[in-house]
Every structure is written in structure tokens, then in C-alpha cells.
Amino acid sequence: MSCCSSNGTCSTTTTVEPAPVAVTAVYAVAGMTCGHCERAVGEAVAGLPGVTAVSVDVRGGLVTVSAEAELDDATLRAAIGDAGYALTGRA
Known part of the structure; x- marks a missing residue:
């Protein structure tokens, strides 16, 4: 396999899509005490449009x-x- 086209020209240009820029923010949440709380909050936030990760x-x-x-x-x-x-603000 060759990097040259059938007409004998060669290209070294590669097009790469830029990676999307993620915005990350940390929030303080009151009332969480256990694994159930972790899952409930995580699922609620993950379900919002545009959210790519939740911790x-x-x-x-x-x-x-x-x-x-x-x-x-x-x-x-x-x-x-x-x-x-309760979301109490940004941390």
C-alpha cells in the first residue's frame, strides 16, 4: 500500500478534527451520606444534556x-x- 495517489502525487497533509473542549466545574451538594446518594446524584446529573462525565x-x-x-x-x-x-454552590 502506498501513500501516493494513482496519478503519482503524494500528500503529507493529515486532517485532524480538534478535540471538543470540556468545561469542568465542582459543586457542593448537601445531604449525601452513602452509596445510594452517590448513585442518585450521579444519575441525575449525568442525565442532563451535554454532560460528559460526573464524579x-x-x-x-x-x-x-x-x-x-x-x-x-x-x-x-x-x-x-x-x-x-441540595446544590449549595460551586466549590
């Missing part, structure tokens, strides 16, 4: 969220509230 630290009361773009705090607060917990 829940129950002991620290922190939720780290990576998304395709900045998340609306009110939307995040509502999702966490619907799961039974």
Missing part, C-alpha cells in the same frame, strides 16, 4: 461535572433537587 465524592460533599459547555446552575440545582439533595 461524586460523598464524604467531601462534592460533585465534579464535565460538560460540552458551561452548565446552567439553575438546571443543575433542579436536577439535584429532584433527586432529593
Whole structure:
């Protein structure tokens, strides 16, 4: 196999799509005490549009969220509230 085309020309140009830029933020969440809390908050946040990763630290009361773009705090607060917990702010 050759890198040259059938007409004898050769190209060294490679087109690479830029990786999407993720926005990561850490939030303080009150009321989490166990593995069930971790799953409930994680699933609630992961279900939001644009969220690419969620990490829940129950002991620290922190939720780290990576998304395709900045998340609306009110939307995040509502999702966490619907799961039974309280978003208290950014950490």
C-alpha cells in the first residue's frame, strides 16, 4: 500500500478534527451520606444534556461535572433537587 495517489502525487497533509473542549466545574451538594446518594446524584446529573462525565465524592460533599459547555446552575440545582439533595454552590 502506498501513500501516493494513482496519478503519482503524494500528500503529507493529515486532517485532524480538534478535540471538543470540556468545561469542568465542582459543586457542593448537601445531604449525601452513602452509596445510594452517590448513585442518585450521579444519575441525575449525568442525565442532563451535554454532560460528559460526573464524579461524586460523598464524604467531601462534592460533585465534579464535565460538560460540552458551561452548565446552567439553575438546571443543575433542579436536577439535584429532584433527586432529593441540595446544590449549595460551586466549590
